[in-house]
Amino acid sequence: MINKLIFFYFAAVILISAILMITRRNPIHSVLFMLLLFFHIAGLFVLLNAEFLAAVQLIVYAGAILILYLFVVMLLNVDKESAAVRANRFWPWMIAFGILIAGEIVLLVLRGTFPANAGQLPMRLGSGVGALGKELYTKYLLPFEIASIVLLVGLVGAVMLAKIKTKE
Amino acid sequence: MIPLSWYVILSAALFTIGVVGVFSRRNIFILLMSIELMLNAANINFIAFSHYLQSLAGQIFVIFVITVAAAEAAVALAIIILIARNRGSVYVDDFNIMKG
Numbered sequence: 606m607i608n609k610l611i612f613f614y615f616a617a618v619i620l621i622s623a624i625l626m627i628t629r630r631n632p633i634h635s636v637l638f639m640l641l642l643f644f645h646i647a648g649l650f651v652l653l654n655a656e657f658l659a660a661v662q663l664i665v666y667a668g669a670i671l672i673l674y675l676f677v678v679m680l681l682n683v684d685k686e687s688a689a690v691r692a693n694r695f696w697p698w699m700i701a702f703g704i705l706i707a708g709e710i711v712l713l714v715l716r717g718t719f720p721a722n723a724g725q726l727p728m729r730l731g732s733g734v735g736a737l738g739k740e741l742y743t744k745y746l747l748p749f750e751i752a753s754i755v756l757l758v759g760l761v762g763a764v765m766l767a768k769i770k771t772k773e
Numbered sequence: 774m775i776p777l778s779w780y781v782i783l784s785a786a787l788f789t790i791g792v793v794g795v796f797s798r799r800n801i802f803i804l805l806m807s808i809e810l811m812l813n814a815a816n817i818n819f820i821a822f823s824h825y826l827q828s829l830a831g832q833i834f835v836i837f838v839i840t841v842a843a844a845e846a847a848v849a850l851a852i853i854i855l856i857a858r859n860r861g862s863v864y865v866d867d868f869n870i871m872k873g
Binding site for chain 1: 791793837844857866
């Protein structure tokens with residue numbers, strides 16, 4: 606019962622802050638709502654026994670990616686043009702389209718059956734950081750190395766793009 | 774215990790909000806953050822199924838998703854800075870130099 610109450614709290618805050626995030630006029634407010642959303646998603650991860658990923662979510666998403674966004678928003682000084690039109694002219698169609706997609710997914714999920722609740726099947730592996738690291742460095746070693754190459758490409762690409770001189 | 778379908782419905786709603794954000798806003802920062810929103814909806818799905826099936830494969834995949842999201846944010850923000858310097862705008866309607 607208490608688990609369900611905690612889930613409802615997290616789900617409500619996630620959905621409300623997501624809606625506020627895509628409707629705010631000032632991008633800085635959007636970034637701050639995104640921060641609230643990431644904290645509550647990390648709480649949801651703790652509820653699902655993924656403590657390490659909750660920490661990664663807070664450190665990488667909230668601490669690195671979102672701060673990068675905030676830096677660039679402040680660097681480009683976009684809030685001075687906040688009187689411009691927020692959405693393009695198709696937005697009512699897009700909202701109807703979104704409701705259609707969501708309704709379709711919810712219908713499919715409700716018609717399908719899941720044989721057990723989450724966490725009821727017997728535990729095969731230990732959870733926690735140790736088991737995750739063992740799995741990551743043995744079975745998923747090649748994808749791990751590819752992920753490091755992706756990060757290297759991102760690093761070099763960002764530096765190269767930032768170095769280009771633009772003509773005035 | 775919380776049924777798995779609640780997590781799936783939550784992540785479907787979050788993904789849909791991200792889709793609506795990408796298709797209806799004009800500010801390029803909101804577009805990119807909506808993409809992050811969709812990635813997070815997928816992450817919730819992965820971790821819920823990982824907990825449900827008691828397998829760590831979902832959690833491993835979430836680590837890779839976060840890695841790719843970090844690389845994507847770095848490159849995308851560099852491109853945005855360049856576009857904003859060249860065109861003087863962060864609204865996607867103004868980026869139409871390839872229109873015939």
